[in-house]
Amino acid sequence: MYIKYQDPNVREAAILAQCYPNPEKIFENVVLPLMEAKGLPLPKPVITNHLKQVYWKACLSQPWTPYSLIATHPDKDTAVQNVFLRACEQLEKLGLMCREKEDKWQPMTCERVILMLETLAKYIESSFIVSKGRGFKIILNQAKDGIPLQHDNQVITKVNESQNFENDITGVHSNKTPFQSCCDNLVKDRSVWKKHENSCSPHNLKNKMHEHKNTNSCEGGDPSIINSSQVTTDSNAYANQSGPKRKVQSFQETTDVPASIEKPKTQWECTVHVGWPFPFTVCAQGISLPGAQMLGFMEVARKLKTQGLLTSCNSGVNPQVLGRLMLLDLQAHWDESLHFSLEHTLQQKFxxxxxxxxxxxxxxxxxxxxxxxxxxxxxxxxxxxxxxxxxxxxxxxxxxxxxxxxxxxxxxxxxxxxxxxxxxxxxxxxxxxxxxxxxxxxxxxxxxxxxxxxxxxxxxxxxxxxxxxxxxxxxxxxxxxxxxxxxxxxxxxxxxxxxxxxxxxxxxxxxxxxxxxxxxxxxxxx
Structure with missing residues (x-):
């Protein structure tokens, strides 16, 4: 009766489930490092019911595309699983995950992308069409408008006094991440922050600031400017305009939270130039040097996948496709060289x-x-x-x-x-x-x-x-x-x-x- 509310349908969902077992885990392993490199949280599906819970719709946003993935099903949990299946299918088409023959799907790594670029360079070296700009070039630099990363000892814990808050912000801006320490681990780990190792990621810091703003928010005014009016300590009680209230000490002056703390700016930039077989340039920015490099290499993988140069399982470049392209390029080079050399020779000899x-x-x-x-x-x-x-x-x-x-x-x-x-x-x-x-x-x-x-x-x-x-x-x-x-x-x-x-x-x-x-x-x- 409710078959029309199932997208993907039963057959398509069964095929996807066979290709991507445990899709939510695969999605997290692939997307979480990319989000952490940008200082953003992992996208979560938004679930809504329709026709009085006759069917459920799960919507999952994608940071790499302007549209979202949608899955519908009469069962709520099945709708969520199907939207993750759609996401895994999209990640495979984008070239952001790979596998070796019958192995499980794994996130695309920087080492694998570098191996692809080196393979393209070797194909050019073995042919007669070697010229400048045919290989690849990687450029890493620091963005001009970036803000240094925060360390564990730089968490802001006191926001009820303006002087202490300003001192903490000054400490955040004064300490900078050394460039050499970031360069030591360029391609060591795909994840920028490992779980439970860095409690002061920009995302955690943003959550802490959000909690402080909720605690010190005032009724009907700017949360950064608080006077001696009554405020609530319970957000639910505040929403209901009732509950226990207490007086708080007023701030001496305005303490606006800098936008750079609420939303970290990109600090590092990675640019990759590829000269053959289809020249292109990609640029990516991240809040750390390894993160920016990883985002740049993932953009290269996406571009190579779009050009049809990768294998079906994204494990590497397709040698058959490269062989045909090299022959076509070589033939065009020979024809051009033949005509130009003949004309030049005749002009000199004649x-x-x-x-x-x-x-x-x-x-x-x-x-x-x-x-x-x-x-x-x-x-x-x-x-x-x-x-x-x-x-x-x-x-x-x-x-x-x-x-x-x-x-x-x-x-x-x-x-x-x-x-x-x-x-x-x-x-x-x-x-x-x-x-x-x-x-x-x-x-x-x-x-x-x-x-x-x-x-x-x-x-x-x-x-x-x-x-x-x-x-x-x-x-x-x-x-x-x-x-x-x-x-x-x-x-x-x-x-x-x-x-x-x-x-x-x-x-x-x-x-x-x-x-x-x-x-x-x-x-x-x-």
Whole structure:
């Protein structure tokens, strides 16, 4: 009858209970050290009944997410257990707890996170893509607006006299935790304060201050300012406006409890930079140096889990995923190095006298020529309508189809033919973002094609380029360039000459008129 009030349902709850036995204990072991590192109490579930106790709802807040976990059940204890099961499931998804195969779930430790980072660094060292910033870096420092930690002998015990209260506060601020003593135990224990060992944690101190405020609170006024009016010693009696009353000695002056004592500020900061495979930086703050470091490493674990780099049980990084990422990174590095090294080598070995950049688009084509012995940059840009109609039918066999390879080759040949007198006896380095065109020019540069063997338009264009270079003594070498590095020629191909001239101050005031190639296009078919 009340199945609809059960969330999670019976089957889901049974699966979670099998995965996380004793969920409340697991939750406490994982979350308590994180809360103590921030000086906050352990979250407790808030239980409410609905429909006249037909079902119970347990709500558990999560400090690492903006929303809360909710579980409902007709039985109160079962609702509480189910919300802890939900919390354990969430902690596993966040990478804050781990286990080795069939072992029990354990809190994620700083040592394990450091081992993960060292494993990532080893993968980089064993590859060919080693570079600066690829490893990890940990930075620990003290926050500028932090307040030193309190010791056991600094508990405030007298608040009925303003002078003694001020002296105790002065003592708290005057004693500082030595930096060296905190550095000695950076990664020794995941818990900042062990149970029953430090009775003066910020949380305990906050509770003591709260008790003092309740004891000295006045009726209808500020609890920090108390005069000779009657106050109650029993909080319940005070709420009922009845009960035994007694007079207390008035304070000499205002004794506001500092906000830093009620809510401790963070004092230490831990920043971790990770450079591979997906660079990121995390920063965490805590009220102690080991606590801040632990919070920082837990943020790293969460980030690695989000990136899908951890195993299913969060015991370490997944070697299969890292292997695939390393191969992809290595392949991209090789491709980039190959193109850049080839271009750099050709520029040094070829010793070009001029450089030509060409590009073609749906609207037209453009190119610009850089002569090293002249300071100006010559350029041309024209639309396809200004050239042979038959050639337009060839590059546009259909309205939705564009022969980019033929258009790019036509742009290169037309540019060389238009500037043939400027390039007489020079070495020309031609940059194009079409690899097929680069291959055609370099393959047939020294192998002339007889006109009787020209069977299509590409062959005829290559033949025209060979004849022009042979007649004017032009030595040409084509180089492939990425589209992102050929943006200036792309502007000209899209008829944006004004923007090109604004970008290149050395550009000539007027464009060069492209010379039409005298080729009988109707005789050649693709």
């Amino acid at each position: 010793e070009a006298d001029a450089e030509l950049f060409c590009d073609a688009s749906f609207t037209g084509f453009g190119a610009y020529l850089v002569l090293k012995d002249i300071g100006k940059v010559r350029w041309l840009c024209e639309s396809w309508e200004e050239h042979d109609v038959t050639f337009q039918d060839i590059i546009y066999p259909q309205k939705w189809l564009f022969e980019s390879t033929l258009a790019e080759l036509y742009t290169t040949v037309t540019s060389v033919y238009s500037w043939k007198k400027k390039l007489r006896g020079k070495k020309l380095l031609c940059f194009c973002d079409n690899q097929t065109v680069v291959g055609l020019i370099n393959s047939y540069r020294e192998n002339p094609i007889s006109e009787k063997y020209c069977i299509n338009t590409l062959d005829r264009l290559v033949t025209c380029l060979q004849a022009t270079c042979l007649t004017y003594g032009i030595t040409i070498q084509a180089v492939w360039v990425e589209r992102e590095r050929n943006t200036l020629a792309d502007l000209l191909s899209r008829k944006k000459s004004t923007e090109f001239c604004d970008t290149v101050p050395q550009a000539a005031l007027k464009k060069t008129k492209a010379i039409k190639l005298s080729i009988p296009w109707s005789q050649y078919l693709l």
